[in-house]
Amino acid sequence: MNSKDIKDIYASLKRRYGSKTLLLFRVGDDLVAYLSDAAVVASALNLPLENSPGDPLQPQLAVRFPAQRQEAYVNRLIEAGHAVLVSQEYDSDGNYKIKLL
Secondary structure, three states: OOHHHHHHHHHHHHHHHOOOEEEEEEEOOEEEEEHHHHHHHHHHHOOOOEEEOOOOOOOEEEEEEEHHHHHHHHHHHHHOOOEEEEEOEEOOOOOEEOOOO
16 A cells, blocks of 8 residues: 555545544554554554655654554543544455555
8 A cells, every 4th residue: 555545545534534533444463543643543552653655755654553452452542532443344365455434
């Protein structure tokens, strides 16, 4: 997935679910938050920010954590007052993909 895809999907979901809803995407064995959500999630969960793959001239902030920690981390985000949407869509090969809901 390139950075333009992430930006487009992120913007569409933010319009649909509200700008204050934190978006988490299942990517392989991790849950990942991008862009401004990455900073909020990283701060709330005390996790490091990173640059997501994509255009090296326009790196996008991301934060990731193992999907096996989903329940605990999502609960912490909710307890901190955040609304959270987790996208866990599969493709035809059984792999997780980012997909508009």
